[in-house]
Amino acid sequence: MTSILSRASHVGVFAAALAYTGLTFGALAPTAAEAKSNGYFYTVELAQPVETATTTVAGGVAWACKGTTCVANKGSSRPLRMCRELQREHGAITAFTANEEALDADKLAQCNS
Numbered sequence: 001m002t003s004i005l006s007r008a009s010h011v012g013v014f015a016a017a018l019a020y021t022g023l024t025f026g027a028l029a030p031t032a033a034e035a036k037s038n039g040y041f042y043t044v045e046l047a048q049p050v051e052t053a054t055t056t057v058a059g060g061v062a063w064a065c066k067g068t069t070c071v072a073n074k075g076s077s078r079p080l081r082m083c084r085e086l087q088r089e090h091g092a093i094t095a096f097t098a099n100e101e102a103l104d105a106d107k108l109a110q111c112n113s
Contacts (some may be wrong), residue, residue, distance in 0.1 A: 041074035041099055042082060047092035059085035068094075079103060083111035 042061075046068045053066040059082040061075040070090070075082055079098040087093050092112050096103045103111065 040071040042070075042072045042079075043095075043097045044070040044083070044086060044093055045095040046070065046090050047094050048090075050090065056086070056089050058082070058089045063089075065090065074099075080107050080111060083108070087111055 042063075044063075046065070049068045050065045053064070056063045056065060056070070059075050059077050061072045061082070063070045063072045063086060070086060072082075077085075079096065079101075080103065082098070083093055083096045083103060093108065096108060096111060
């Protein structure tokens, strides 16, 4: 016999899974030095720290942010677009590195404009 979960049950299960993932991923967000050694494609330094370790979806990827550092695995967009998407979520970005290659000053200024 099959049972059909109500829509509220589906939402509750999804919310619980999302909260668990966010808490686990956010608690494990590495420092900038750890991010490089752990193979993250993107490493970002924010001008203002996040209040608590958090997971944010920006540019189609999940960013783990803790303090002033955010990291993420590779996405399909150009680095400047990824930077702009994260900037919309967390404010000014002071450094953005994709595959260990930093955005130059002009592109970083475009990201923050």
